[in-house]
Amino acid sequence: MCTNNTARKQSSTMVAVVEEEEEDYEMEQASSPLPIVPSSNTTSIDFNKQDTDQHRGKKNEEMQTVKQRLHELENTYICNNRYKTEFEINRGATAVVIAGIDCASKRRVALKVMDVSKKELTSIPLDCIKREIKYAQSLASEEDGGCHFARLLNVTNHHSLTTGREYVVLCWELLEGLDLLDHINSKGGKLDDEESKHLFKQLLKAVSTIHKRKFAHRDLKPDNCFVDNKLNLKVIDFGLSKGLQSAKTLGIGTPDYMAPELIKQHSSGNYDPVKIDVFAMGVTLYLMLMGKYPFEDQTSHSQTRTLKNIIEGRYKRPSQEEMDPRAANLIECMLKPSPEHRATLKDIKTHQWLLTVSADAAADNNNKSNKNNKANDNNNNDERKNVSKSDNNTCDNNNNNNNNNNNNNNNNNNDDNEKMESPPPSQTKKAPASSWFSSLRKQK
Secondary structure (H helix, E strand, O other): OOHHHOOOOOOOEEOOOOOOOOOOOOOOOOOOOOOOOOOOOOOOOOOOOOOOHHHHHHHHHHHHHHHHOOOOOOOOEEOOOOEEEEEEEEEOOOEEEEEEEEOOOOOEEEEEEEEOOOOOOOOOOHHHHHHHHHHHHHOOOOHHHHHHEOOEEEEEEEEOOOOOOEEEEEEEEOOOOEEHHHHHHHOOOOOOHHHHHHHHHHHHHHHHHHHHOOEEOOOOOHHHEEEOOOOOEEEOOOOOOEEOOOOOOOOEEOHHHOOHHHOOOOOOOOOOHHHHHHHHHHHHHHHHHHOOOOOOOOOOOOHHHHHHHHHHOOOOOOOOOOOOHHHHHHHHHHOOOOHHHOOOHHHHHOOHHHHOOOHHHHHHHHHHHHHHHHHHHHHHHHHHHHHHHHHHHHHHHHHHHHHHHHHHHHHHHHHHHHHOOOOOHHHOOOOOOOHHHHHHHHHO
């Protein structure tokens, strides 16, 4: 745990090899990032040199120069000038994500660049990339929570004329906002109960959709969740995802989020990948509410100690003052060392903490309801007034029409009397019904 209650980012790692007999082999992530190709005006930095004031200033200046161009595909055109790259967004063990512009559509995009050169130690097997593409496309539908995932827009490749490297480039929609870890840190290092519940419900829906598509994420963590300014959450990065029936690799993921059955020294070799995602969700929820990693040794920050704590299920249970007891109970159910006793997604969905509205939220809802009721009453009163006015206007118009009809009939009768001579009594005809009476019948 870093100082001042700020959570640190962690890279996904694999601390175990892939089973040789598995035909659909997994991606084994290298411990080092992609090779950095410095620009020609960048000099190497000797960090072992004595850190004098003069050297410290020089080192900072040189680090800024290196930061200007971390990857050879930054600030250039790639993929036959289809994309204009800008700056690096994120970096993992086997991929670099670079912000860019699609020159065809003029939209901003996120370009995930993966080195597939056979000569490179960090090259990624094409089968792994195909799986990521397959899973991303299966989540493209808006149904069943599809809105909780970043959209894959295009897949292409790039050949570097400078280094001769071959890259596969996945073009994703560029999400505006922060990843969940940065979002937590922007709120002072942890989130309140209601915001945590709001975001966790979306994460739960996303993971449920992933499992419905018959695969597991296997690297769920705040770094792989994106939050926009409206608190909408989207899950990203399916590089370690694998089918529910074929996931066998141990030691895969990020150490602080690894379930005990993933740790090689402790595992029998078989595990349920659904329970792997549940465990990582429990760590994520703990981090949101507490602002610290549950299994991290607060003294040494040793990864070995962290893994031992995970195996033994040893973490600091929060007090009632620190966390809602119902949330603490849900976390404990998700962090059970034994996968057989660990909560299922159905257990999580029906847990009391997720179904309970806090007093503050209830008060807000009541206030909103009262305001809506008052607004509706005012609208109804206005409508009644308008109807009443409309009825009065209608009556007035009818009276006016009737008067006009009477006047017209009288005038017509007078004209007829002036033109006609009075017939003999025997020839007198019965007068027709007056036109105003006919008009009234029509109106009725």
